[in-house]
Amino acid sequence: MLRLLWHRISYKTVLGALFFMVLQVIGTLYLPNITANIVNNGIAKSNVDYIIFAGIKMTIIAVLVMAAAYFNVWFAAQASQKLGRDLRNDIYQKVLYLDNDEFDKIGTSSLITRTTNDVMQIQNVTIMFLRMMIMAPIMMVGASLMAYQKDPRLTKIFVVVLPLLLLVMAITLYFADPLFKAMQKKTDRLNLIFREGLTGVRVIRAFRQDNWEQERFVKANKDYTNNAQKVFSIMALMSPITTLIMSGTNIAITWIGAKYIAAQQMPVGNLLAFMTYANQILISCMMLTMIFVVIPRAQASSTRIQEILQLQNTIVDAGQKSLNANVAAQLSFENVYFSYQSAQQPTLQNINFTAQAGQTVGIIGSTGAGKTTLVNLINRFYDADSGKILVNGQDVCQVKLSTLNEQVALTQQKAFLFKGTIRENLLYGNPKANDAMLWHALKVAQAAEFVQADHGLETVVEQGGNNFSGGQKQRLAIARTLVKQAAIYIFDDSFSALDFKTDALLRQALKNDPQMKNKICVIVGQRISTIASADVIVVLDQGQMVGCGTHEQLKANNSTYQEIINSQIKGDK
Structure with a gap:
C-alpha cells in the first residue's frame, strides 16, 4: 500500500497534518497536569487567584488544541481527497488504454468497484493514518510518561491491562480480517448483478425473468449482508469489552489511589490527572485497534488497485514509423x-x-x-x-x-x-x-x-x-x-x-x-x-x-x- 501512496500523496499536506497533530497531542497531554495543579495548589489551598490564573491558562490551551485539531483534520482531508483524486485519474487513464484482453480479465463491474469503493478504502485509511494512526502511539507513550510522573506505583496496573487489551485486539483481527477481505469480492459480485439488471432490464421483462433476476440479486445481496453482519458483529463486541476493561481500570486506579490519598502518599489532583492519562492510554489502544481493523481491508483494496495499474498491455506501441497520409491508401x-x-x-x-x-x-x-x-x-x-x-x-x-x-x-x-x-x-x-x-x-x-x-x-x-x-x-x-x-x-x-x-x-x-x-x-x-x-x-x-x-x-x-x-x-x- 505504501508503494501505491508514495508518489501520489501530497507531502506538504501530510507535514501540515503531522505538525498540527503534534501540537494537539502536546496540548491534550498538558491539560490534565493543569487540572492536577488547580486541585492541589488552588482548591486544596483555597487560592482563588491561582484557580483563576490556571483556568485562563487552561482555556487558552484548550482553544489552541481545538484549533490544532481543526487544522489537522483539514490537512488530513486535503491529503486523502487529493490522493483519491489522483488514484481515480490513474485508474481511468490506465483503463482507457487497456487492451481488450486485459479489460475482459478484470470486468466492467470490478473496475467500477475498484475505482469507487476500493479508492474510498484507501482514502479512509489515509485520513485515519494522519488523524489517529500516528497520534495513538504518541499519545500512548506521552500519557504513560505523564502518568508515571504523577505516580510510578499506579502504572503497574497497565502491566495487566495492556496485554489483556492487546489480546482482545488480536482475537478480533484474527476473525475480522478475512471477512473484511471477502467483502470487496462480494461487492464486485453485487455490482455485477445490479449492473446486468439495469442494462438488460428490457430483456428481463421480455422473457419474464423478473423473479429469477430478483432471486439472483437477493441471493448476492444476502451473501454480502451476512458477511457484513458477521464482521461488524465481531467489531461491535470490541466496544463493550474495551469499555469493561477501561471501567475496571478506572475502578482499580480509584481504589488503589484512594488508599494512597488516605495515607497522604498522593495528592488528590494527581489521582485525577492519572485517571485522565489512563483513559488516554486505553483510548489510544482502542484507536489502534480500529486502525488495525481498517488496514487489512485497505490493503486488500490497494492490491486490487495495483492489479490494474500494473497490468502490462499486450499491444506494445514500439513502432517508430509514421504513416504517410499523402500516399494512396x-x-x-x-x-x-x-x-x-x-x-x-x-x-x-x-x-x-x-x-x-x-x-x-x-x-x-x-x-x-x-x-x-x-x-x-x-x-x-x-x-x-x-x-x-x-x-x-x-x-x-x-x-x-x-x-x-x-x-x-x-x-x-x-x-x-x-x-x-x-x-x-x-x-x-x-x-x-x-x-x-x-x-x-x-x-x-x-x-x-x-x-x-x-x-x-x-x-x-x-x-x-x-x-x-x-x-x-x-x-x-x-x-x-x-x-x-x-x-x-x-x-x-x-x-x-x-x-x-x-x-x-x-x-x-x-x-x-x-x-x-x-x-x-x-x-x-x-x-x-x-x-x-x-x-x-x-x-x-x-x-x-x-x-x-x-x-x-x-x-x-x-x-x-x-x-x-x-x-x-x-x-x-
Whole structure:
C-alpha cells in the first residue's frame, strides 16, 4: 500500500497534518497536569487567584488544541481527497488504454468497484493514518510518561491491562480480517448483478425473468449482508469489552489511589490527572485497534488497485514509423493467423487480401466466423499471431499507434453515443470540424433529415443515445466516423439496423462522395445486399477465408457464398 501512496500523496499536506497533530497531542497531554495543579495548589489551598490564573491558562490551551485539531483534520482531508483524486485519474487513464484482453480479465463491474469503493478504502485509511494512526502511539507513550510522573506505583496496573487489551485486539483481527477481505469480492459480485439488471432490464421483462433476476440479486445481496453482519458483529463486541476493561481500570486506579490519598502518599489532583492519562492510554489502544481493523481491508483494496495499474498491455506501441497520409491508401492482409487467449484453435487462419484506394472491401460470413475479429486487427485492438497487416505499405506493428489510429476510422457493431448534443458527438470524430463538415457527414449517413427535424446539431443526446432509435443511433455513429479525416473507414456491421432503402442510399452516398474517392471502405455485413457492390468481397467460414472476389465471381464459383445468397433471397439474383 505504501508503494501505491508514495508518489501520489501530497507531502506538504501530510507535514501540515503531522505538525498540527503534534501540537494537539502536546496540548491534550498538558491539560490534565493543569487540572492536577488547580486541585492541589488552588482548591486544596483555597487560592482563588491561582484557580483563576490556571483556568485562563487552561482555556487558552484548550482553544489552541481545538484549533490544532481543526487544522489537522483539514490537512488530513486535503491529503486523502487529493490522493483519491489522483488514484481515480490513474485508474481511468490506465483503463482507457487497456487492451481488450486485459479489460475482459478484470470486468466492467470490478473496475467500477475498484475505482469507487476500493479508492474510498484507501482514502479512509489515509485520513485515519494522519488523524489517529500516528497520534495513538504518541499519545500512548506521552500519557504513560505523564502518568508515571504523577505516580510510578499506579502504572503497574497497565502491566495487566495492556496485554489483556492487546489480546482482545488480536482475537478480533484474527476473525475480522478475512471477512473484511471477502467483502470487496462480494461487492464486485453485487455490482455485477445490479449492473446486468439495469442494462438488460428490457430483456428481463421480455422473457419474464423478473423473479429469477430478483432471486439472483437477493441471493448476492444476502451473501454480502451476512458477511457484513458477521464482521461488524465481531467489531461491535470490541466496544463493550474495551469499555469493561477501561471501567475496571478506572475502578482499580480509584481504589488503589484512594488508599494512597488516605495515607497522604498522593495528592488528590494527581489521582485525577492519572485517571485522565489512563483513559488516554486505553483510548489510544482502542484507536489502534480500529486502525488495525481498517488496514487489512485497505490493503486488500490497494492490491486490487495495483492489479490494474500494473497490468502490462499486450499491444506494445514500439513502432517508430509514421504513416504517410499523402500516399494512396492501401490495405493488405498477408497470411494472417490469430487466436484469442486460451482458445483451443485459431479464430482466423490464413487471411490474404489486398485493397487499393477507392475500393470497398466487403466481409461476410456466418455468425462467429471472425468478421469483427478481422477488422479489429487493422487498428491493433489485437495483434496477429503471425503474418502481416499492411496499411499504406507499412506493417501496423511497426507504426506508431497514434499515427495508425489517425488513419483508421471505425464504426463498431453496437452504436454508442455520449451524453451531450449531436454536435459534441460528431466532433468526437474530428474536434476541428466545422458545421459544413458535420452536415456533410450527416447527409452522407442519411441522418440529416431527422436531425434537422429536431433541434439540428444542438439536439440533446441522452446517455447511450437512448432517445434515438437503433437505426438513428447507427446513422449518427456512421456520421461521426465520416467526420474523421482518415485513410481507411471500417463499418463493422453498422448497417444492420437500417432498412433496405436507407442501407442502399447510404452505400450509394458513400460511393459518390468525392471525399471517399481515395479512401478504402471496409464493410462488415450480414446481408448480401450490403456488400454485393463491394470491389473485393472476403468470405469467412469458421475463421478461414473460403473466398475472395467480386459478387459475380463468388456467386458463380463459391459454394459458401451461394449458400448465404440462397438462405437470404431463396434463389438466384
